[in-house]
Amino acid sequence: xxxxxxxxxxxxxxxxxxxxxxxxxxxxxxxxxxxxxxxxxxxxxxxxxxxxxxxxxxxxxxxxxxxxxxxxxxxxxxxxxxxxxxxxxxxxxxxxxxxxxxxxxxxxxxxxxxxxxxxxxxxxxxxxxxxxxxxxxxxxxxxxxxxxxxxxxxxxxxxxxxxxxxxxxxxxxxxxxxxxxxxxxxxxxxxxxxxxxxxxxxxxxxxxxxxxxxxxxxxxxxxxxxxxxxxxxxxxxxxxxxxxxxxxxxxxxxxxxxxxxxxxxxxxxxxxxxxxxxxxxxxxxxxxxxxxxxxxxxxxxxxxxxxxxxxxxxxxxxxxxxxxxxxxxxxxxxxxxxxxxxxxxxxxxxxxxxxxxxxxxxxxxxxxxxxxxxxxxxxxxxxxxxxxxxxxxxxxxxxxxxxxxxxxxxxxxxxxxx
Numbered sequence: 001x002x003x004x005x006x007x008x009x010x011x012x013x014x015x016x017x018x019x020x021x022x023x024x025x026x027x028x029x030x031x032x033x034x035x036x037x038x039x040x041x042x043x044x045x046x047x048x049x050x051x052x053x054x055x056x057x058x059x060x061x062x063x064x065x066x067x068x069x070x071x072x073x074x075x076x077x078x079x080x081x082x083x084x085x086x087x088x089x090x091x092x093x094x095x096x097x098x099x100x101x102x103x104x105x106x107x108x109x110x111x112x113x114x115x116x117x118x119x120x121x122x123x124x125x126x127x128x129x130x131x132x133x134x135x136x137x138x139x140x141x142x143x144x145x146x147x148x149x150x151x152x153x154x155x156x157x158x159x160x161x162x163x164x165x166x167x168x169x170x171x172x173x174x175x176x177x178x179x180x181x182x183x184x185x186x187x188x189x190x191x192x193x194x195x196x197x198x199x200x201x202x203x204x205x206x207x208x209x210x211x212x213x214x215x216x217x218x219x220x221x222x223x224x225x226x227x228x229x230x231x232x233x234x235x236x237x238x239x240x241x242x243x244x245x246x247x248x249x250x251x252x253x254x255x256x257x258x259x260x261x262x263x264x265x266x267x268x269x270x271x272x273x274x275x276x277x278x279x280x281x282x283x284x285x286x287x288x289x290x291x292x293x294x295x296x297x298x299x300x301x302x303x304x305x306x307x308x309x310x311x312x313x314x315x316x317x318x319x320x321x322x323x324x325x326x327x328x329x330x331x332x333x334x335x336x337x338x339x340x341x342x343x344x345x346x347x348x349x350x351x352x353x354x355x356x357x358x359x360x361x362x363x364x365x366x367x368x369x370x371x372x373x374x375x376x377x378x379x380x381x382x383x384x385x386x387x388x389x390x391x392x393x394x395x396x397x398x399x400x401x402x403x404x405x406x407x408x409x410x411x412x413x414x415x416x417x418x
Contacts, residue, residue, distance in 0.1 A: 004059070011055060015047035125198040129156055129170070130191060133163065145198065146174055161196075170196045178202035227259045279314035279393050281418060286311040286344050293322035297330055297338070307344040312351050312417050313394055321387040325355050325411055328384065332359035332409070346417065350396075353413040361402040361409045391415060 022043055026036050116137065119126050125142035129135055133156040143150060150159050157163075161170045169183040175198050184195045234252045238244050286309055294303050311318070330338055343354040384400070391398040396415025403410055 007055060007058065011051040015044075015051055018047060019043050127170075127196045129194045129196070131194075133157075133161075133170070133194070135159060136193070142198070145200075146172065168194070170194065172198075178205065224263070227263045231256050231259055279317055279390070281313060281394070282315075283310050283312050284315045285309065289315060289319060289322065290342060293319055293326055294340075296323055296326050297340075301330070302337075302339040303342065304340070305342045305344075308346060311344055311353070313415070314390075317390045317393070318353075321390050321413070322355075324384065324387050329355070329357035329359055329409075332357070332361070349417055350414050351417050355411045355413075356403065356408060358408040361407065362400065387411075387413075 019040055022039055023036060026039060031039075119137070119139045122139055123141055125145045126137075126139045127135065127142050127150070128137040135150060135152055135154050135156065137152070138150045146160070148159065156170055160174075161172050163170055167183075171181055175181050178200060180199045180201045182197050182199075184197070186193055186195070234255055238248060238252045241248070287305065289311065290303065290305050294301065297303070326340070329340060337358075339358045341354075341356040343352070343356075345352050384398075388398040391413050394415035395418075396413065399412040399414070401410050401412075402408075
């Protein structure tokens with residue numbers, strides 16, 4: 001039984017006892033029935049009114065304290081409980097509630113000041129906006145970057161920021177390719193806050209570009225040397241002969257033609273990697289794509305396809321990926337009994353394409369997708385790099401691994417289905 005029910009029952013019992021005692025006493029004095037009934041009626045109304053008034057006073061006091069506590073927990077501090085001349089335990093309870101609320105406000109203010117002090121020292125530019133995109137805070141790094149006053153309370157548009165229509169993300173024209181911006185959202189006291197951060201990545205980009213240039217020079221030098229050195233040697237040999245035979249001349253020209261084709265193929269593959277366009281995403285039948293891509297394989301190659309019938313992506317770019325994967329599997333095959341198992345399936349909003357072969361696997365998984373890196377005599381080191389870039393353009397990931405208990409490799413392509 002609740003305390004409220006106990007109070008109601010106690011008041012009812014007390015009123016009943018008073019009425020019963022009054023009836024007994026008046027009977028001893030031989031009051032008439034009418035007089036006793038009148039007394040009982042008056043006492044009943046009086047006691048009912050007093051009991052109800054006391055109960056409502058008790059109930060209203062606790063309800064006011066409960067509402068006051070809820071308001072304080074929600075951060076409202078400019079209110080006071082409506083208490084009806086209470087004292088004693090109720091006053092002590094209100095005092096304890098006020099102490100707790102004051103402690104919470106001080107703690108919240110301390111946390112906000114700590115966060116503000118930390119962001120003031122950040123080298124990363126930070127700005128906070130409310131749900132109406134009004135500026136709430138900006139640290140010194142943001143002021144130094146934009147060279148603007150950025151007045152608190154002004155809108156993002158007034159400060160030169162631009163909001164994207166599709167997701168509401170903010171950016172600024174001064175944040176060019178040398179800057180990396182990020183938008184985050186969080187709730188603070190039932191208010192949605194948008195935080196914009198901007199990081200200068202110019203130095204990192206320049207360092208990365210230097211590494212890329214060095215790698216390109218090294219790779220192109222290596223590839224040109226591999227192609228031109230045998231050409232020079234063969235032509236020197238041919239020119240040193242006073243009367244070269246037609247057979248030797250044809251052999252030299254054939255070798256030069258082969259090396260020239262290899263060099264042109266290398267340059268064309270690099271061009272494909274550098275001019276990859278945005279994918280045209282759509283649904284299409286998967287089997288025709290497999291039939292077209294496996295034409296690069298010998299006729300006796302065993303290709304098993306299972307899973308879904310429809311695929312989501314750019315059919316042209318995925319054709320390039322599968323052709324490169326099939327070529328890699330064929331070049332890595334230990335013998336002529338090459339077998340490929342291809343699976344297409346969807347899971348939790350993602351699409352997966354798995355290509356498993358029975359070749360020798362990868363000798364260096366760490367550098368498998370590094371452009372121009374290859375351990376195969378006939379390889380260019382671009383196929384897997386191109387495949388990875390295509391999957392990245394689809395918003396996904398390319399995973400390369402060797403099969404644990406069996407020969408061969410497993411390549412998984414996955415990206416979200418929009």
